[in-house]
Amino acid sequence: MAVLLIAEHNNKELRPFTLNAATAASQIDAEVHAVIIGQNSESAAKKLSELPVVKKVISIEAPHYENFTAENFAPVIVKLAVNYSHIVCSANTFGKNLMPRIAAHLDTSQVSDIIKVISPDTFLRPIYAGNAFATVKTNDAKKCVTIRPTSFEPCESSGGNATIEKGDAGKEFSNTKFIKREEIKSDRPELGTARIVVSGGRGMQSGDNFKLITEVADKLGAAIGASRAAVDAGYISNDHQVGQTGKVVVPDLYIAIGISGAIQHLAGMKESKVIVAINKDGEAPIFSVADYGLEADLFEALPQFMEELSKLNTIQK
Amino acid sequence: MKILVAVKRVIDYNVQIRVKEDGSGIVTDNVKMSTNPPDDNAIEEAVKIKEAGKATEIVAITVGGEKSQETVRKALAVGADKGIHVKTESVLEPLAVSKIIQKIVEKEKPDLVFMGKQAIDDDCNQTGQMLSALLNWPQATFASNIEVKDNTLEVTREIDEGLETIEINIPAIVTCDLRLNEPRYASLPNIMKAKKKPIEEMNVSDLGIDTTPRVEQIKVEEPPKRKAGIKVANVAELVQKLKNEAKVI
Numbered sequence: 001m002a003v004l005l006i007a008e009h010n011n012k013e014l015r016p017f018t019l020n021a022a023t024a025a026s027q028i029d030a031e032v033h034a035v036i037i038g039q040n041s042e043s044a045a046k047k048l049s050e051l052p053v054v055k056k057v058i059s060i061e062a063p064h065y066e067n068f069t070a071e072n073f074a075p076v077i078v079k080l081a082v083n084y085s086h087i088v089c090s091a092n093t094f095g096k097n098l099m100p101r102i103a104a105h106l107d108t109s110q111v112s113d114i115i116k117v118i119s120p121d122t123f124l125r126p127i128y129a130g131n132a133f134a135t136v137k138t139n140d141a142k143k144c145v146t147i148r149p150t151s152f153e154p155c156e157s158s159g160g161n162a163t164i165e166k167g168d169a170g171k172e173f174s175n176t177k178f179i180k181r182e183e184i185k186s187d188r189p190e191l192g193t194a195r196i197v198v199s200g201g202r203g204m205q206s207g208d209n210f211k212l213i214t215e216v217a218d219k220l221g222a223a224i225g226a227s228r229a230a231v232d233a234g235y236i237s238n239d240h241q242v243g244q245t246g247k248v249v250v251p252d253l254y255i256a257i258g259i260s261g262a263i264q265h266l267a268g269m270k271e272s273k274v275i276v277a278i279n280k281d282g283e284a285p286i287f288s289v290a291d292y293g294l295e296a297d298l299f300e301a302l303p304q305f306m307e308e309l310s311k312l313n314t315i316q317k
Numbered sequence: 318m319k320i321l322v323a324v325k326r327v328i329d330y331n332v333q334i335r336v337k338e339d340g341s342g343i344v345t346d347n348v349k350m351s352t353n354p355p356d357d358n359a360i361e362e363a364v365k366i367k368e369a370g371k372a373t374e375i376v377a378i379t380v381g382g383e384k385s386q387e388t389v390r391k392a393l394a395v396g397a398d399k400g401i402h403v404k405t406e407s408v409l410e411p412l413a414v415s416k417i418i419q420k421i422v423e424k425e426k427p428d429l430v431f432m433g434k435q436a437i438d439d440d441c442n443q444t445g446q447m448l449s450a451l452l453n454w455p456q457a458t459f460a461s462n463i464e465v466k467d468n469t470l471e472v473t474r475e476i477d478e479g480l481e482t483i484e485i486n487i488p489a490i491v492t493c494d495l496r497l498n499e500p501r502y503a504s505l506p507n508i509m510k511a512k513k514k515p516i517e518e519m520n521v522s523d524l525g526i527d528t529t530p531r532v533e534q535i536k537v538e539e540p541p542k543r544k545a546g547i548k549v550a551n552v553a554e555l556v557q558k559l560k561n562e563a564k565v566i
Contacts (some may be wrong), residue, residue: 100446109531175486233331253565291546304552
């Protein structure tokens with residue numbers, strides 16, 4: 001039986017991790033169908049049909065799908081599930097919120113946050129903040145799987161031409177009402193997909209001092225991350241948090257500034273290709289995962305860093 | 318209003334865990350255990366709501382072995398009124414735990430169920446959402462702010478893009494984020510008082526639920542280790558290494 005991929009989108013465009021989830025779905029079974037649930041979401045459905053790994057798109061629209069409420073989405077997907085062996089989506093806040101609701105309706109034990117497809121019923125997933133990897137085999141007939149997006153490459157985004165089929169909308173779940181979404185708009189690359197991430201921690205000492213991070217990030221074309229301590233202290237908003245309960249990032253370069261490196265933070269960044277740590281405490285655990293460690297006061301090191309970067313003829317973007 | 322709060326006993330968040338040599342799991346003998354951190358936020362929020370005069374009773378529930386009762390005792394010490402301990406020596410999957418809590422909800426008839434958004438041991442992030450599906454109740458996951466209104470809650474949720482606010486009708490499930498509040502410490506007099514509060518005990522087998530695991534854990538292994546890096550002497554050397562050795566800038 002085929003795999004059903006749940007597309008994440010904003011009614012206009014696909015969210016980038018839909019492409020990573022599509023890759024994971026195609027590793028489970030070549031027959032990938034994708035469902036897109038929204039309102040006035042034709043253009044996103046079109047984009048979905050252009051992913052070469054997607055063989056069929058099911059588009060379901062109704063006004064009560066505009067804000068992606070799990071209580072509205074779950075019953076529709078449960079109904080479609082009859083025809084599929086697997087339901088797949090990303091283990092980001094969208095998928096984490098939605099998939100368990102589907103799994104419970106299907107009486108299925110969900111497999112969360114997989115980092116590798118070993119076979120259609122066996123997966124690798126991190127546990128204990130990534131300090132152990134578990135190989136798990138699910139014996140449920142229907143398999144609900146969320147995938148860690150940064151562990152799968154995004155699929156090709158053009159060249160496909162899947163048919164778009166209209167699906168039936170379900171009725172509205174009236175006990176949950178969407179009020180508002182406050183999205184932080186930024187011209188910077190998205191944290192989850194950026195090639196370079198510059199992150200600040202408690203060592204930044206204030207929200208104002210984060211401008212030192214911003215300058216470096218601008219210079220490098222990087223996204224800005226933060227430790228939980230920095231978010232808790234109000235230096236920066238929650239969407240920047242990297243770690244076990246925040247986002248997982250795997251950039252080519254991760255620069256940790258004034259971050260001590262608690263287990264929970266390392267969980268979100270230690271798969272990065274190159275890690276730099278700048279911290280005045282030479283014993284800080286962040287140095288145990290850093291390829292390049294600089295033991296220095298960040299308030300001296302960051303201006304120097306800017307200066308040295310300015311001397312370079314070119315900086316990769 | 319009555320609030321049921323689910324708490325789980327896990328390896329303390331500060332412990333560097335070790336994988337068993339035979340690959341069968343994680344070493345738990347002689348390891349410090351404590352309440353799953355966001356479950357502490359769930360209890361704290363319930364207590365704050367009660368202190369504000371908007372709730373009348375808080376029941377703390379845990380599912381687990383004998384020692385799991387410590388987490389219920391701790392919840393009682395910070396303000397829960399009554400405890401429930403559903404005993405099992407098996408490791409249960411979130412689906413089984415949500416079915417157990419569903420049974421307890423049917424019996425206790427709470428207006429709200431709170432719990433942490435995820436347990437820091439299996440990192441599943443499922444139980445709250447599964448429970449709300451089984452009960453067909455609204456769910457507010459990853460809550461960083463809760464306002465109790467008449468028969469509704471206004472909840473701010475932390476999502477990848479920023480913040481989302483939803484209004485849910487009671488009865489409802491809320492899964493709590495670490496930023497929801499600052500959990501208090503139990504005072505010694507309250508710890509003493511908590512010893513006298515009632516904890517109802519029952520066995521999973523008494524509830525008539527099939528909790529057979531659906532997912533087999535085939536092996537647990539250490540993740541690949543990063544090779545040791547170097548310390549650089551100064552910023553100039555760092556930039557030179559990034560440019561010419563790592564070739565990432």
